[in-house]
Amino acid sequence: MWPRVNRDKVAGLMVDQCQPPAPGCRPGSGQRVGAVATVCRRGRAGTLSMTDARPSGIASATNRHVPTASPARHRAMAAPHPKNGPRHGHFQGASMKPLTRLSAVMAVTTALSGTGVVLALSAHAATSRYEAESSPAVCSGTVASNHSGYSGSGFCDTPNQVGAAVTFTVNAPAAGSANLAVRFANGSTANRPADVSVNGTLVQSGLAFEAASAWNSWATRNLSVQLAAGTNTVRLTATTAGGLANIDYLEVTTTDGGGDPSIMRGADVSTGQRASDLGARYYYADGRQGDPLDILQSVGVNYVRLRIWNNPRSGYNNKDKVLQYARTVKAKGLKLMVDFHYSDTWADPGKQFKPAAWASHGINQLTTDVYDYTYDVCTSLKAQGTVPDSVQIGNEINTGMLWDDGRVVNNNFTNLGMLLKAGYNATKACNSGTQVVIHTANVESGARWFYDGIRAQGVQWDITALSYYCFWHGGLSNLASVVSDMRSRYGKPVIIAETAYPYTTANADSTRNVVTSGCSGYATTPAGQQANFAAVQNTARNAGAIGVFYWEPSWYAVPGNGWNPTDINNSGNEWDNMAVFDRNGRLNPNIRWLP
Template sequence: MRRTISIVAAAALGAAIAVTNAVVVAAPAGAATISMRGADVSSLQRSLDLGAKYYNASGTAADPLDILKGIGLNYVRLRIWNNPVSGYNNLSKVLVQARAAKAKGLQLMIDFHYSDTWADPGKQYKPAAWSSHNIGALQSDVYNYTLSVCNALKSQGTTPDSVQIGNEINVGMLWNDGKVVNNDFTNLSLLLKQGYNATKACNSGTQVIIHTADADSDANARWFYDGIRAKGVPWDITGLSYYCMWHGTLANLSTVINDVRTRYGKPVILAETAYPFTAANADSEANAINGSAPCSGYPATWQGQASNFTAVQNTARTAGAIGVFYWEPTWYAIKGNGWAPENINGTGDQWDNMTLFDWTGHINPNVRWTP
């Protein structure tokens, strides 16, 4: 996830759907178990380095991973950028965070962006070191980089339990060479196969996730996953992003999850979701999501945030998904932990109203991950 305000505005306009999500879907007997109960905490190391404090529901200061684990978390997701200007979310920092997560008994997902900065549906920039490489060279780049990162994690005893080969790759990755143009999935498929093969060469048990932000449209999801399947791309888990203000109703989400699960015969996870606890802004950086109730029936309050997260989990479970990940629950506004990796000290935090911790570091007491 990373969308600039202009992209958000466009998405919100297109999805200004009357999002009637208010009913919390109860999980019937026999529904799937949410075994991957996760959070992307990629910004956490920077926050801790800057002195951020976190408090449990009793108001006691504690390690944020312990706080999240205490309310049901069992999985951590970490993005990795090739060579970010900020010096964070690179291999050396990911190794530190991976050790911290595994020391808590948490499982680990590595989210390869294959970029020096944010990769999402609106942009998939090549790393600077690969900028002149053609599709042949990029295949080697993806294989070698994926293998080296996985082996580095493995050598310190933190072998990833799963990896994403690309982040929200709705129309490809490593543009323009890996972009899907005129429905031609050839180049993208070559890259995805190299990522898969490298992961399995590192550790055959590590699960490979192919992640898009196509939870809004069954037609879009079919277009993408049909396209890579036709080219023989292997993968283990289908990953989707779901934010109700961009991706529509819970009923639609259920339809998409159920269809991709049965159509491709693979487990499904929601690799990203989140909801605001306030409409206010903690800093000078405009929030990515605004409004007192961005999705109908869920006010931007602690209770509204918790109710939305519960509803998303229940919908995912009922539709047969096995995982739900909250995106960046710990990224409350800390000066110096900005949105732009090229200017981490000079930018603010667009996500400060979407975190599970308020602006003084206290956890939302109503939030739980549930199996």
Template sequence: MRRRSVLRLGTAALATPAVLAALPVSGAQAAALNIRGVDLSSLPKGEDKGAVFRYADGTRGDAVRILREAGANWARIKVWVNSADGYHGKRQLLAMARRIQAQGMRLLVDFHYSDTWADPGKQFKPAAWNSLTGTALETAVRDHTADILGSLARQSTPAAMAQIGNEINGGMLWPDGRSTDWDKLAGLLNAGAQGARSASPGTRLALHLAEGGDNGGTRWWFDNATSRGVPFDVIALSFYGYWHGTLAQLRTNLHDAASRYGKDVLVAETAYPFRLGSKDNHEDIIASPSQLVPGYPATPQGQTAWMRDIGQVVASVPGGRGLGIFYWEPAWTAVPGNGWDETDPSSGNGWENQALFDYNDRALPAMWWA
């Protein structure tokens, strides 16, 4: 069978970011990393709604295989408890785990412990758990975690890693698990870890914060977690350069966290736009030149350079503790019905200009960043 190229990049490094716009794409030159990951949480719904994915030459293909052939070796999938649209649950996760394994990739499960998006600004309890508090809520967390990871193990597609919560700077399962009450939050985190360990002992556990450039915030959070004996194997951080500081601040934080806590570190989310201007009628999250990181234009070259440079930062962590990076939602393209609001089928997508497929559904060169 003919192997189709994903526009593999050459070996020469790109010049400084300031002159990227004037140069052809040459080489991503990211240092070698163990994890070259992609978050594919939106893919099942996108495919159901008609999303198409193509190699750089226009040949239609499977998104997971296209990304794998470009170098991705891990996939991250989020899990909600009972979503309004029926997606992001156990059924889709089990099916995606089979696809991921078939491509020789490893799986990271991202527990949101919610029926909807969980992030630093919102950590809503699932509706089925609204009346639960104290040990009853801990039991629900433990049982849900064990059910998901146990189901993966039973179908012989175990998770290699699992996040106990998503961007939990302010805690999770509010109001019970706010980080203003660390004893309660630690109880919930411990319950998730216990469920994971009981159902899938080989799964590494990650604790995930946003604000990857905030060293003071990272120290405060993990000092509280470690002082209460919360178990974890990996420190996972989101880092978007247009929100979370500079690459130098990320480097400082990753180096310090790895040294201070003796743990591996991971960038669990990053991305960058390849263009400005929305494909659908919904304004993109990054929509204007003023939002861009200086030196990184919203072009395929700028997107590639961002991935090269953040990869070098992660790889610089001493002792090989910089595990790697996950690109967030590279296959979330603009198709009707697969928007931001799971309760509104007409909602649009604010992310398509940061995907790794262009507006003609073709693979972009940043896909080969690793």
């Protein structure tokens, strides 16, 4: 992510809602509309398709992008040379597979309660099953049994109309997170989406219930929600004229711990150390003061991401500071990802500046530099007992890193492959169990182009990472398709390494915010922030992702903690309305990292 966008150069980004193009808007150009980009295609506005094409930011040898002198991060991307345009051909993401978060081994015993079947999974989790055809569930249609494979005595078959619904009354032993698993069958030819509400509050709009081969082909859709202690209502409401899919049952899994530890519930808190040094105060939603990491843990965070710059002028996010903060992170039982930018400042799709100390180095020396620097930081962390659980080799490297030597030009991934292999080898030499992450912001387009390119060079990695912001990268269906495709195509776990959403459009300091409007269906309020974050988590994980990281949730406006590492005292905060702490440091009471 970047805290400042060059707003005149955001062509090629997807948005949920496009405004009409300005007069004279040429095909492929972008115009600024609030804080999002409009893309012109043949004289009209529209969203980019998710394609197998090279993204529009790839420079040809005769038309290279010249990095801006501004230290700000941005999405600036050079337009392709006319002779080197994108290849055509859409790809279809693999069908989404729900992420099952139930224990693989159930206890043999089951007990019947007044509200459903209780399955004892472990000492830390319990699952209750609620059949859709019997009380306390209420089916707005008929109870049917004409398709085989259902559980209990039948299933709920609703009318083919908008508003058709089934309502479950469920119990939770305590307030907290729970996983909902809806078993359904859809033998029609179209998706039958449903809005999901809990206790009258919409928690997921348009949850997909995809068509299958037959009405006796049953599947499960998972969703993480917050339940109150005691009785709760869960309602599925059809949003299309097809009505609901046939609903067999709802299973509710509650935990007395922090959820599945294999799920990466992450937060990039790289500005947090500076904020604490400046005396910033953080508060739980009820007003109690606390350590920001403790507060984030209380709402589900189990993994911290820290960026590292080589020699930033600010003196923060360098090796010494990362080593110091890593001790705090690990002491709290959190896992650690180290995000190497290989720069003295922000690295992102619009710029990948070499560190000043490496400025004159060619590709062979840079390959050695990457190995030595990665190995040095990793072994230093290991020596103090804070071995990183994962290491990210480069940040949002859509078109390469350490430009211009490591930049992809004319589809040539050779130099980038050398750098990535050096980072991988250094990490594994330090600690074979540390996972290597390769991260792009290619949710909107070009993901296959990039990962196919590095795979062809023999690059190895353990986790595929993507950035997703709805105001830049399109709707949730696009996110689901790309995550599913990346997982199936490369056979590696997928994470969303960055996401965020505004809780307000107001500005807390004198520096203009980079995001000044929200996305369709989500208000720019604390409740809207959580609704969007929950939707991203559920969508990504139902598509097969193993985790989602919120980018800079603790970066509220604190004087002296600015975005620019060359002038950290005076540059201000362009992300303060995206934090999950308000301008007074109090936690959004709605926010949750889901189990």
